[in-house]
Amino acid sequence: MDTKIQEEIDTLKKELVLLRMYKVTKQKNENHKIKRIQHKISQIYQFNSKNKSLLND
Template sequence: MSTEEEIYHLKKELVILRINKVTKQKFESHKIKKIQHQISQMNQLINKKKS
């Protein structure tokens, strides 16, 4: 799985968590920050490879 695909799946999961939050369904709030951090790390790796 490439980093772009991983980022795509992480963003998809992030959207689902945000939807659950807005609709007041059960969700794990700590996962939102964790996924955002993972996405940021992946983007840094991609940018580093481009340089």
């Protein structure tokens, strides 16, 4: 993967861990962000996968 893409995924995953920790400890009520971040990570993986398959063809 491209380094910029990997860095973006890493930052999103770190944020996701923090949000999950907040949810468990009931510090912040930002549960909607968890789903959005998961969706964004999924989109990045799908986009990267499609680009790889197009380059290989």
